[in-house]
Amino acid sequence: MRSTQVNKKLLKDYQPFVEEEVIESIIELSRELKGLRVLHVNATSFGGGVAEILHTLVPLMKDCGLEVDWKVIDAPPQFFDLTKRMHNALQGKEDFLSEEDKRLFEKVAKDNAAYIGIDEYDVAVLHDPQPVGLPAFANFGNCKLVWRCHIDTSSPNEVFWNYLNTFLSYYDAGIFTLKSYAKDGIAIEKIYDIPPSIDPLSNKNRMLSEEEMKKAMTKLGLVSGRPVIAQVSRFDPWKDPMGVVDAYRQLKRKFPDLQLLLIGSMASDDPEGWKIYEDLLRYIGMDYDVKVLSNFHGIGDIEVNAAQRISKVVLQKSLREGFALTMSEAMWKKTPVIGGNVGGIPLQVHHGVNGYLVESVDETVEYTERILENPDLAKELGRNGYEIVKKHFLCTRHLLQYLELFRDLTR
CATH class of the missing domain: 3.40.50.2000 (Glycogen Phosphorylase B;)
Incomplete structure (x- = not known):
């Protein structure tokens, strides 16, 4: 010890x-x-x-x-x-x-x-x-x-x-x-x-300077000016990363410029993460609009912070979930969220108020599409999410x- x-x-x-x-x-x-x-x-x-x-x-x-x-x-x-x-x-x-x-x-x-x-x-x-x-x-x-x-x-x-x-x-x-x-x-x-x-003063949640945002965007490998959706979580089967990829593929038909960002953190107590990561890369194949990144790619708290700020939607399509801090992290940045209707996610995500709760790939596609097509709705969801986190999380x-x-x- x-x-x-x-x-x-x-x-x-x-x-x-x-x-x-x-x-x-x-x-x-x-x-x-x-x-x-x-x-x-x-x-x-x-x-x-x-x-x-x-x-x-x-x-x-x-x-x-x-x-x-x-x-x-x-x-x-x-x-x-x-x-x-x-x-x-x-x-x-x-x-x-x-x-x-x-x-x-x-x-x-x-x-x-x-x-x-x-x-x-x-x-x-x-x-x-x-x-x-x-x-x-x-x-x-x-x-x-x-x-x-x-x-x-x-x-x-x-x-x-x-x-x-x-x-x-x-x-x-x-x-x-x-x-x-x-x-x-x-x-x-x-x-x-x-x-x-969440800690509002941590590198993952504090306000970032313009220079920090630029550097983070470079490390994330995203194309500026094109819409991004993201999921930030461990590479874990319960987080359903393959389901996120399936949703992205359907959305890509309507939004050809869409980019998907999957960020995971490899922890010393989670050996299964490497296998899921490798399986995920095979599942994605040669789609260069999908980025799969982790702390082993030099992605740290500031890059996660930036990713949650620039994303049009932050997903947490979990099948089982204790809480999902990533929902509150994104809400703190006034980003709309979509999460699996499981575990502690409904504590944070109030359906139709600050985001949406989903139970399938099709529902994920439906509500992500709704947010992407309605900037005013996205702003309203983001404002509501911020207030919920400020009061409770x-x-x-x-x-x-x-x-x-x-x-x-x-x-």
Whole structure:
């Protein structure tokens, strides 16, 4: 297990974006919780929404006077193969969990548990399945344990769920994006619903200069002046990138200048991503109006920011989805969005208000076409989306809910 370093962030810098009473509530709770020792544990320090959120929340918690550590588990590659299978199975995919799988999972938990000191922390938040087994082997003492599950486990593969649930009795609380994501019979009594959030001051979401936009456009390889639609997400079968390509191909018949941008982030805990990426390239073939890019092409937060700003529509055509931060990211930039009618996407996308919810390729084509043909509609959807994110999905709201949870567990 290794520690992750974070850049400093100050709560006062977020005051221009949020209502005064939110900041006041955070400050009041900060006084009450000052000195609280908090540990976050997850699988990776980069790539994916969990790491991105922690790079914002951990420094903000520190600015609130909490003593916060963020640690990442150490594990061999085959462990992450297993936990990606587990991730998919917890969303309902058929699979088989062998005794060898269980031995590997428990060995990694035991090896990493050696780095946990007795009564070193007051609250520990363990994120997703990868570190969930730690409490079975580590002596956390009087520390309150929280499992933060970022995926929808309401209809899981029962074999994987039953195994995972054997570890959940160690926990004092569970956090899900929606309470309905928690499987019936979960061995945690207290369940909290805390949706994810975006950081308006991060490189991915802040305003970009004209020069930054120009440089980003060059790296993205797009032809200026031609319309773009984009999907930004991990290369994952649940994100349905092939379905996005199918929708683009139909739209291309009516909009021959249309360009498609698919941006993914390769994370160290997601070995399946490379296979999906390679399959996607084969599926696309020789269409040079489709760009498939990732962090391994030098595409970072600023390029993603620019892509979401210049796109006419940002898609997230997921088949299963925990939340999809990319929807709120695009909405913050006043870009219309179209998302799969699954998981946490309907929390953000209000059909016909700030975008559209879809359940098929044909619906994706229909609503994307509607936006492309109606610039006034696109502006209205974008304005509405911005206001929704400002009120519900910024990191200050997220921080406040965590502080409220810590108070509930430790008072």
